[in-house]
Amino acid sequence: MNLRNPTTIVDPDKCTGCGICLGVCPSDTLSLINGVAVVTGENSLSCGHCMAVCPTDAIEVKALDSEMTSFETFSLEKKWMKFGDFPTKDLARLIMxxxxxxxxxxxxxxxxxxxxxxxxxxxxxxxxxxxxxxxxxxxxxQAVLNFGVTIKQFFQNLNKKAENLFLRNGLKLVGIKALDAYYKEYYASVKTAMDEMENKGLDRLFxxxxxxxxxxxxxxxxxxxxxxxxxxxxxxxxxxxxxxxxxxxxxxxxxxxxxxxxxxxxxxxxxxxxxxxxxxxYPDETYKSITGRKKPIIRFK
Ligand SMILES: Cc1cc2nc3c(=O)[nH]c(=O)nc-3n(C[C@H](O)[C@H](O)[C@H](O)COP(=O)(O)O)c2cc1C
Structure with missing residues (x-):
């Protein structure tokens, strides 16, 4: 089955032929024929832009599951939020x-x-x-701990290989530098973390x-x-x-x-x-303030 097959349906009785849906469709799925929107394209992204923009609710994109907009822990205001209609300072505070x-x-x-x-x-x-x-x-x-065991085993094996000077140098000779790079960058800190997990019962992974x-x-x-x-x-x-x-x-x-x-x-x-x-x-830590960040490279051309 072609995943791009349109699943868009237009109700001709509700469509007023305003054509707004055509303007937001990224895949030319719709055309206006005799004053009504009609599915003529063969490749739809199923993004639902046409459905979201239609002033008369004439369009449905079957591929979209409305269950995905219903939440168990809060109720959602399903009206689209206009551009600029959310306080940036609240979003900034959340992000930071x-x-x-x-x-x-x-x-x-x-x-x-x-x-x-x-x-x-x-x-x-x-x-x-x-x-x-x-x-x-x-x-x-318990599921996190079980997963952790497999991750720990991986790093124990990797550290064992990285400890082997002959193996590191041998691989380097044939152009494989990853093990040597790992040894220089991570080996010691991973070893400490593994030891702390093993001997002190600390969860240094998760x-x-x-x-x-x-x-x-x-x-x-x-x-x-x-x-x-x-x-x-x-x-x-x-x-x-x-x-x-x-x-x-x-x-x-x-x-x-x-x-x-x-x-x-x-x-x-x-x-x-x-x-x-x-x-x-659930966090067992709280912070008092928001901090700065390193300055990134920014270019305006
Ligand atoms: C791709 C990626 C991998 C990361 N892996 C780890 C990790 O294995 N263990 C850990 O404690 N933190 C990990 N971090 C968290 C970073 O250390 C953290 O995002 C960074 O120090 C900035 O701190 P902040 O997230 O509190 O702003 C990872 C972050 C990213 C983006």
Whole structure:
């Protein structure tokens, strides 16, 4: 089945022929024929712009599931927000108050909160609206710990290899510099973290988080990594508004990238790649103020 087949339906009795839908359609799916919008295109992004813009509710895009706009933990005002109709200072405060959380309480994160976070994630943009993302929830502390064991094993094995001078140099000789670079950059800190996990029972990987969301994309999506990271950004901000702390766990992503068997252990199919692992939980830390940031390079031409 062609995923681009239009699922758009126009009710000719409701359509006034205003043509506004044609102006916002990115894929020329609609034409005006005899004063009524008609589906004539063969490639639709199923973005729903036509449906959202229609003044008489004459259009429906069947591919869009209205359930995705119903939330379990809050009720949504479904009216579109006009440009400039949200206080930037409130958004700025939210963006700047989100901090990576590395101290979590023991409470579990309610599944309905995880489900609502995912609904908010999928309203991020995606390349050609492919929406090929996947979300794998580890919804108990035990599930996070089990996942942590596989990640820890990966780094223990990697450190063992990196300790081997002959192997490092040998690989370097044949142009493979990654192990040597890892040794110089990460080996010592990973070893310390592993030792602390082993001997002191500290959770240096997930910081005691009681849930994780693993965000992936179908490898066949047009921009899988970008899509996944944009969805991730939504979750990080939304989590803060829901009283949750969050922290990206890049170490887990790197391990899963290097050892594809890890995702199989938590039943994630081979056709997906994982691009972000978000540790979540009720925070056991608070901050007093918002801080500055390093100045980026900015160019105006
Ligand atoms: C791709 C990526 C991977 C990260 N991996 C980790 C990680 O493995 N462990 C961790 O504690 N923090 C991790 N972080 C969090 C960063 O350290 C954090 O975002 C940064 O220090 C800025 O702090 P803030 O998030 O509080 O603003 C990661 C962040 C990103 C963007």
């Amino acid at each position: 108050s989100r901090r990576s959380c590395r101290n979590f309480k023991n409470n579990s994160v309610e599944p309905e909160i995880l489900r609502d976070l995912i609904k908010l994630a999928v309203f991020a943009p995606s390349g050609t609206n492919s929406q090929g993302w996947t979300f794998t929830c580890l919804s108990s502390r 910081h005691g988080a009681t849930a994780c969301i693993l965000i992936g994309s179908d490898k066949k999506a047009s921009c899988p990594k970008e899509d996944a990271m944009l969805a991730t950004g939504n979750i990080l901000l939304a989590a803060h508004t829901m009283g949750l702390g969050s922290c990206l766990i890049g170490f887990a992503v790197e391990a899963m990238k290097a050892d594809k068997t890890i995702q199989g252990k938590i039943d994630i199919p081979n056709g997906e790649n994982i691009y972000a692992v978000i540790a979540l939980g």
